[in-house]
Amino acid sequence: KTVSYDFNVTWVTANPDGMVDRKVIGINGAWPLPVIEVDKGDQLVVNMYNGLGDKSTSIHWHGMFQNGTNEMDGASMFTQCPIPPGSSFTYNFTVDQNGTYWYHCHTDYCYPDGYRQALIVHDADAPFVNDYKEEFTITLSDWYHDMMEDLSTEFMSLYNPSGAEPIPNSFLMNDGQNQTFKVEPNTSYLLRIINTGNFIAQYIYIEGLNMTIVEVDGVYTEPQEADVLYIHIAQRYSVIVTTGNSTDINYKIVTVADSDLMDGIPSDLQLNNTNWLVLNENAPLDQAVVTAATSDDLVAFDDFTLVPTDGMALLPEPDIQINVTVYMVNLMTGYNYAELNNITYTIPKVPSLYTAMSAGDLRTEEVVYGEYTHPIVLKHNQVVEVVLNNGDSGSHPFHLHGHNFQVIQREPPIGPLFNSYLDGDPIGYDPDNHTAFPAIPIRRDVIVLPPQGFVVMRFVADNPGVWAFHCHIDWHMASGLAMTFVEAPELIPTHVTIPDDHFAACAAAAVPTVGN
Numbered sequence: 484k485t486v487s488y489d490f491n492v493t494w495v496t497a498n499p500d501g502m503v504d505r506k507v508i509g510i511n512g513a514w515p516l517p518v519i520e521v522d523k524g525d526q527l528v529v530n531m532y533n534g535l536g537d538k539s540t541s542i543h544w545h546g547m548f549q550n551g552t553n554e555m556d557g558a559s560m561f562t563q564c565p566i567p568p569g570s571s572f573t574y575n576f577t578v579d580q581n582g583t584y585w586y587h588c589h590t591d592y593c594y595p596d597g598y599r600q601a602l603i604v605h606d607a608d609a610p611f612v613n614d615y616k617e618e619f620t621i622t623l624s625d626w627y628h629d630m631m632e633d634l635s636t637e638f639m640s641l642y643n644p645s646g647a648e649p650i651p652n653s654f655l656m657n658d659g660q661n662q663t664f665k666v667e668p669n670t671s672y673l674l675r676i677i678n679t680g681n682f683i684a685q686y687i688y689i690e691g692l693n694m695t696i697v698e699v700d701g702v703y704t705e706p707q708e709a710d711v712l713y714i715h716i717a718q719r720y721s722v723i724v725t726t727g728n729s730t731d732i733n734y735k736i737v738t739v740a741d742s743d744l745m746d747g748i749p750s751d752l753q754l755n756n757t758n759w760l761v762l763n764e765n766a767p768l769d770q771a772v773v774t775a776a777t778s779d780d781l782v783a784f785d786d787f788t789l790v791p792t793d794g795m796a797l798l799p800e801p802d803i804q805i806n807v808t809v810y811m812v813n814l815m816t817g818y819n820y821a822e823l824n825n826i827t828y829t830i831p832k833v834p835s836l837y838t839a840m841s842a843g844d845l846r847t848e849e850v851v852y853g854e855y856t857h858p859i860v861l862k863h864n865q866v867v868e869v870v871l872n873n874g875d876s877g878s879h880p881f882h883l884h885g886h887n888f889q890v891i892q893r894e895p896p897i898g899p900l901f902n903s904y905l906d907g908d909p910i911g912y913d914p915d916n917h918t919a920f921p922a923i924p925i926r927r928d929v930i931v932l933p934p935q936g937f938v939v940m941r942f943v944a945d946n947p948g949v950w951a952f953h954c955h956i957d958w959h960m961a962s963g964l965a966m967t968f969v970e971a972p973e974l975i976p977t978h979v980t981i982p983d984d985h986f987a988a989c990a991a992a993a994v995p996t997v998g999n
C-alpha cells in the first residue's frame with residue numbers, strides 16, 4: 484500500500500521541559516512531530532513544503548538503505564540541494580526494511596531545533612511479533628533553550644577556543660518530561676527506544692525489570708537480557724519487558740545523560756529523568772528523581788555481543804581497507820573543526836550525487852568530487868573494511884548511509900572500561916594483534932567509537948550511490964567530521980532518476996549555504 488503525508492514545515496512555539504518557550508520546527512502547525520508508521524513493503528510518499536521562511540531544509544530517513552533511490556536519501560549536498568523556503572519537494576520510496584528508524588532534517592544545524600521523530604516499520608513476520616501485547620515508542624533527546632542558529636554562532640566563535648560543545652539545558656523523553664505508559668500486570672510490552680538528540684548519549688534502565696533486546700538499528704537479534712542500555716545519538720533498540728504480578732507498584736524508567744561528554748556540567752542541569760510504566764493509576768507516583776545513579780556508576784550492555792537472527796556470517800577479508808582517524812582540532816582560529824585523517828569535510832557547490840551522474844568517465848576519479856568532500860570511490864560489490872580510530876577523548880556515534888555494517892572489533896568495549904580511556908593515549912588498531920572476529924557479528928547503522936579507542940567494520944558495496952559517513956553529533960558534523968562514499972558511480976545513472984523538483988530546489992537555492 485501507499486502511505487502519504489503532506490508536511491507543511493513551519494516554526495511553532497513549544498516548551499517541552501516546562502522551562503522556556505522557544506521556536507521549534509513543526510509540521511502542520513504542531514510539535515512534537517507525527518510518528519510515521521508503515522508496514523514493511525509500503526510505498527512512503529511525503530510531500531514537504533518548506534514554510535519556514537528563513538531556513539532551508541530536507542528530510543533524511545535514517546537507516547533506510549534507499550537501494551535504487553539514492554536521490555531520496557535527503558542528505559543536503561550529498562544527494563540533493565537543500566529545499567529553500569517557499570519550495571516543495573516530494574520524497575517517494577519503497578520501505579523494504581523492518582524495525583525502528585527515525586526521520587530528521589539533514590541540512591546544516593536543523594534537526595536539533597525539533598525537526599526529528601520516529602519512523603516505525605511494522606513487520607508481521609518479526610521473530611518476536613507474538614511475544615508482546617502492545618508496543619510503545621520512546622524517544623530520548625537532549626534539549627536546548629536556544630536556537631541552533633545562535634548556539635552554532637557561539638560554538639564556532641573565537642570566544643570558544645577550546646571547542647567545547649554547547650551544554651544542553653535538559654533531557655526529554657517523547658519530547659516532554661515525566662512520561663507515563665499505561666501497562667497491565669503479567670503482560671509483555673515492546674519498547675522501541677531511539678536517541679533523537681543532538682549530542683548526548685543516554686543510559687536507560689527500568690527499576691525492577693529486565694529488558695530483553697530483540698532489535699538493534701533495524702536488525703533483529705537473538706534475545707539477550709540487559710539491565711542498562713547505553714544509547715548514543717541516532718541509535719535504536721527494541722526491548723521486551725514483562726510486568727510482574729503486583730498491581731500496587733509502578734515501574735520507574737530512569738534515563739541518565741552521559742556526563743563524560745560534557746565539558747563542565749551546570750549545577751542546575753538535571754542529568755536524570757524519571758518516567759513511568761504505570762500499572763496502578765491510583766498509586767501515587769514516587770516523583771523523587773533518582774539521584775544515586777550517575778553515568779559513572781552504570782555498566783551498560785555491550786552491543787558487540789549481539790547476534791543477528793538472520794545468521795549472516797562474517798564477511799570475507801576486505802577488497803579495500805579504509806583507515807581513518809578522528810581528530811578534533813581547536814587552534815584558536817575562530818573556527819572549531821574536526822578532521823578524518825587530515826581532511827575537514829566541507830560542503831561542495833554541487834551535490835556529490837549530481838557530480839557522479841554528470842561526470843561521465845571521470846566519475847570514478849575521486850578528484851572530481853573535490854578533495855574537501857573526502858570522497859572514497861568504491862567498486863561494485865567490493866568488501867569494504869573501515870578502520871576508525873579515535874584520536875579524541877570523547878566518544879563519537881558514527882553513521883553510514885545506505886547500509887548497515889558488521890562490527891568486527893571494538894576497543895574498549897562499552898562497559899566498565901569504557902570511560903577509563905578518557906585520559907589515556909589513543910590505543911589505535913593493530914591488525915597483527917586482534918582478538919578473534921565474531922562468526923556472526925552484529926550489524927547496525929550507528930556505532931559508538933569509544934574514547935581513544937577504535938572500531939573495525941565491514942560492509943559490501945552493493946548499493947550504487949553517494950553515501951555520507953559521519954559523526955551524528957550535529958556539532959561535529961558541522962565541524963567537518965564526515966566523508967563521502969561514492970559507490971559504483973558508473974551504475975548510478977541506471978539506478979536512479981532525478982525528479983524535476985531536485986533541479987527546482989537547486990535553482991532556488993542558487994547559492995547553497997547549508998550542507999549537513
Ligand code: C2O
Pocket residue numbers: 543545546558587589717882884951953955
Ligand atoms: Cu541520521 Cu546522516 O544521518
